[in-house]
Amino acid sequence: MPTLPAIPSERPGVVAWVRTHLGHLTCDEPAASPLRGGQSAADAALAALDVSGYAARRSTVLPESARGATGLSPYIRHGLLPLPVVWEAVADAPHRDRAKFRDELLWQEYARHVYARLGRALRRPLRYAPPLPEVPWDGEPWRPDLPCLATTTAELREKGWLVNQARMWLASQHGVRAGRDWLEGADEMYRHLLDGSPAANLLGWQWTVGTATGRPYGFSRWQVERRAPQLCRACPLSAACPVEDRPAAGAGAALPADPRLSGGATDAGPDEPVVLGAPEAVWLTAESLGDADPALAAHPDLPAVFVLDEPLLARLRLSGKRLVFLAETLAELGVEVRLGDPAVELAGRPLAATWTPVPGWKHRAAALDLVALHPWPWLRRPGSGSLQSFSTWARR
Missing domain, CATH: 1.10.579 (DNA Cyclobutane Dipyrimidine Photolyase, subunit A; domain 3)
Structure with missing residues (x-):
C-alpha cells in the first residue's frame, strides 16, 4: 500500500485523518482525548x-x-x-x-x-x-x-x-x-x-x-x-x-x-547494538516512539517508518482515541506512515530497529531484514529468576 498522506499537526486535522484512513478499524467514532x-x-x-x-x-x-x-x-x-x-x-x-x-x-x-x-x-x-x-x-x-x-x-x-x-x-x-x-x-x-x-x-x-x-x-x-x-x-x-x-x-x-x-530464561534482547549491515531506514513501533528511541538516536540521518498493522488493528478494534493519540505522536515525529502488514510493507528494506519485549514484535521482526538491532532501555534487565511474586522480585 502506498505511504499514507502526511498527518496534520492540528488536532481537528488529526481526528479527520484517523477517521478517513483508520475509521474502518476502530470500535467507536474517532475523537481526541x-x-x-x-x-x-x-x-x-x-x-x-x-x-x-x-x-x-x-x-x-x-x-x-x-x-x-x-x-x-x-x-x-x-x-x-x-x-x-x-x-x-x-x-x-x-x-x-x-x-x-x-x-x-x-x-x-x-x-x-x-x-x-x-x-x-x-x-x-x-x-x-x-x-x-x-x-x-x-x-x-x-x-x-x-x-x-x-x-x-x-x-x-x-x-x-x-x-x-x-x-x-x-x-x-x-x-x-x-x-x-x-x-x-x-x-x-x-x-x-x-x-x-x-x-x-x-x-x-x-x-x-x-x-x-x-x-x-x-x-x-x-x-x-x-x-x-x-x-x-x-x-x-x-x-x-x-x-x-x-x-x-x-x-x-x-x-x-x-x-x-518459577524461573527460566527471559529474552531481554541484546545488551549492545548488533550491526550486520547498513540500514536504509529506522523501523519504529508503538512500543518506542520517543526521540530517545535507541535506533532512532543511533541513526539520526535515516528516514523513519511506522507501519499501522492493519490485520492486528482489525482484530483489536481499538478506540479511535487511541489511534488519534498515536497519530499525534507520529505527526510530531514526521515519519513515513504506512498501513498494512509490516512484513509486506517493509519487505526488501534493510532496517535498523530497537529490540522490543513484546512477542508480536519478535514475530514480525523475524520476517524483516534487520541489519542493525539496538538494546531496549530496561530499568532492570531481566534475568532467569522467579517472577512468581512482584514484591520478592522488586526487593532483589
Missing part, C-alpha cells in the same frame, strides 16, 4: 511532574483536583518517556512519595518481564480459576445507574485513562462480583486505554480478580466513600446500594502454575 500525544506533550508532563503527596493521594478518584496520580502512563507505554528517565526525574522527591512512585514504575517493569517470558500465555489464568459469585449479578456488570461505575466507565471511554483505583473497581466488579469472563473485561478496557499494553493491563486484571494470587480484590461501597465520596452522596441507590458489601466470592480453584514463573 484530553491527553495529547507526542513528545512535546510528554516532555511538558515530565517537566511539570511533582510527586509530593503521591503516596497519600495516588488512589484518589474524585475530585480530579485532589488526584495524586501523575498521568504519565500513556507516554511511558509508548516509549516517549522511558522508565529509566522517569525514575531519575523524581530523585529529589520526598522519600515516601519517591519510594511509592518508583514502586509503581517497578510494577510496569515487572509486567514487561512477565510478558517477555510468558507471552500470550498471560491471557490464561496464572494460578487460580476465576471465582464465581454466590448470587449471579443481573444485567450489565458496569451498571449505568450506579454513579461509581457510570463515572469511571465514562472517563475510560471518553478520556482513555483512569487512575489505578478506578481500574481495580471496574475489574473487580466485572470479574469478581458479576462473575463475568475477566479476559473479556480486560480486552474492553485495553481497547480504550491510551496506556493499554498487554503486559500491564493483563497482569493488573489477573491480580485484581485473583487469578494470580487466589485473593480477589473485593470492590464495595466503602472504597467509593473513601476515594470518591461525592458519588455516594449523589447516588439514587444510596439507600439500597448494590455494592454495599464485599462480593461474596471466595478464591478460585488452584491451577497448575506456569513453570516459567
